[in-house]
Amino acid sequence: MFAADARRTEHDEGARRRTARRTAGVEGRRTRATTSTRATGRCVTVRTFAVSTSTTDAAGLVARVLRRVVGRHREVELTVAALAAGRHVLLEGPPGTGKSTLLRAVADESGIGFEFVEGNAELTPARLVGHFDPARVLSDGYDPDVFVDGPLVTALRDGSLLYIEEINRIPEETLNVLITVMSERELHVPRLGRIAAATGFRLVAAMNPFDAVGTARISSAVYDRVCRLSVDYQSAADEAAIVEQAAGPLDADWLAKVVEVVRRTRRHADVRIGSSVRGAIDLAAVATSLAPLRGAAVSDADVGLDAAIVALSGRLRLREGAARSAEEIVSELWRAVFAASVEISGKADAPAGAVPATR
Ligand SMILES: Nc1ncnc2c1ncn2[C@@H]1O[C@H](COP(=O)(O)OP(=O)(O)OP(=O)(O)O)[C@@H](O)[C@H]1O
Ligand SMILES: [Mg+2]
Numbered sequence: 472m473f474a475a476d477a478r479r480t481e482h483d484e485g486a487r488r489r490t491a492r493r494t495a496g497v498e499g500r501r502t503r504a505t506t507s508t509r510a511t512g513r514c515v516t517v518r519t520f521a522v523s524t525s526t527t528d529a530a531g532l533v534a535r536v537l538r539r540v541v542g543r544h545r546e547v548e549l550t551v552a553a554l555a556a557g558r559h560v561l562l563e564g565p566p567g568t569g570k571s572t573l574l575r576a577v578a579d580e581s582g583i584g585f586e587f588v589e590g591n592a593e594l595t596p597a598r599l600v601g602h603f604d605p606a607r608v609l610s611d612g613y614d615p616d617v618f619v620d621g622p623l624v625t626a627l628r629d630g631s632l633l634y635i636e637e638i639n640r641i642p643e644e645t646l647n648v649l650i651t652v653m654s655e656r657e658l659h660v661p662r663l664g665r666i667a668a669a670t671g672f673r674l675v676a677a678m679n680p681f682d683a684v685g686t687a688r689i690s691s692a693v694y695d696r697v698c699r700l701s702v703d704y705q706s707a708a709d710e711a712a713i714v715e716q717a718a719g720p721l722d723a724d725w726l727a728k729v730v731e732v733v734r735r736t737r738r739h740a741d742v743r744i745g746s747s748v749r750g751a752i753d754l755a756a757v758a759t760s761l762a763p764l765r766g767a768a769v770s771d772a773d774v775g776l777d778a779a780i781v782a783l784s785g786r787l788r789l790r791e792g793a794a795r796s797a798e799e800i801v802s803e804l805w806r807a808v809f810a811a812s813v814e815i816s817g818k819a820d821a822p823a824g825a826v827p828a829t830r
Contacts, residue, residue: 529555535580540573541716542709546702550577553698554632559653559674561638561693564702567747569713570677573702574634583671584631586622590641590676596648599623599641600660613662623648627658630671638676639689646692649674653696681744707734710748718755725770728808729754732779735804736786741793742800746786754782772809779805 529551536547550573553560562570571587578585588599601621603613611617618624626633635641635649652658656668676697678689705713710730715721730751737745758778762769769775784797795803 532577532581536573536576539576539580540569541712542705543569543573546573546700547577549698549700550574551581553700554581554673554675557673559697560676561697561699562675562677562702563680563699564677565681565704565744565747566679567749568702568704569748570702571634571636574632574675574677578632578634584626584629586626586631586633588622588633588635590635590637590639592640592642594641594645596645597621599645600648600658601625603662615663618660618663623652623658624660624666627652627666627668627672630669633672633674635674635676637679637682638693639678639682646689650692650696653693704734704737705748707731710734710751713748714751714755717752718759721755721759722770725775726755729758729775729779732801732804732808733783735808736783736800739800739804741790741795742787743790744788746783750783750786754778757782775809776802776805 533544533547533551536551537544540547550560550562554577562574564570575585588594599621601619601624604617604619607617620628623633625631638646638649641649648658652668653674656672658666660666674697676693704710707727707730710733711723711726714726714730733746733748733751733754735745736742736750739745754775755778758769758774761778762771762774765771765774767774780798780801783801787797787800789797789800
């Protein structure tokens with residue numbers, strides 16, 4: 472938990488105890504909902520809490536997160552700082568650049584809950600907020616106990632991080648619910664009432680800049696309510712470390728070339744969107760299990776090329792009118808990177824005593 476939250480929680484606790492005394496006798500989730508709402512309602516006045524004393528905690532948190540996340544020092548620092556300041560965050564970056572990994576690590580290491588929501592066209596307000604169980608409404612009426620909490624209500628009540636992937640893909644009406652919650656830190660649900668955000672609630676949204684769907688619509692509505700963090704591809708060394716973390720120890724030279732092939736897919740003239748580090752992880756994993764099947768080494772040329780075609784070809788989004796197929800592009804890149812290395816090692820293996828020609 473962030474230190475600033477701890478202070479707010481102490482405040483919440485006092486309010487909660489006072490409210491609980493008033494609501495004694497009311498049981499179950501109703502008590503929790505009422506208490507949470509009233510208690511955090513009282514705390515609205517302390518939302519402008521100071522963040523200054525949390526420096527040591529935040530530094531410790533950054534260090535713990537960096538044990539799990541390769542590289543990304545600046546991004547982790549900025550995310551932790553924005554969340555500790557009680558701000559909502561938008562992570563913007565291509566697929567596979569570690570946005571979810573970073574967020575999960577921050578949530579785990581800070582001990583706050585984490586609600587994960589896949590943003591898509593089917594994410595209706597009812598799916599995000601929750602709904603009254605129709606069968607139970609028939610017998611019990613619109614009782615708060617009959618309400619099935621969706622991820623947004625759960626995050627508000629528990630003071631968790633609500634992480635929405637591909638926020639640009641969610642329907643307009645669902646987006647409007649989120650925009651209100653971001654501004655007001657509370658939600659009004661018909662027949663259920665007001666749910667105020669418990670301490671710790673923040674929204675973190677992710678968006679892919681390659682995705683043309685809905686990105687313009689998001690910009691005006693969301694950007695003004697969030698801190699935005701741009702997340703790009705990492706260095707080759709970081710990507711190699713990520714692959715090893717996921718796929719186990721590998722020959723360093725082979726791994727560096729695998730990562731290079733994957734990185735070249737991102738700047739190939741015929742490719743609109745290349746492979747993320749996920750492709751390199753899959754390539755290494757497939758090669759590692761293919762090699763024993765063929766009684767060959769992982770570094771065997773055919774093992775590597777076949778693993779590359781399987782792992783990468785489906786990930787490439789080709790430009791309109793591209794003359795070559797994804798398989799051909801992967802093969803071409805593989806041969807270029809690995810042939811270059813054969814040439815280099817050929818030079819290195821030149822007979823001792825050979826004297827380079829001089830002019
Ligand atoms: N910096 C990193 N440290 C450790 N693992 C990473 C890092 N970046 C990426 N990965 C690994 O790469 C894979 C993809 O990462 P992740 O799912 O976090 O990306 P993402 O940005 O959330 O992608 P998407 O936009 O598709 O949701 C995961 O297997 C993750 O473990
Ligand atoms: Mg993700």
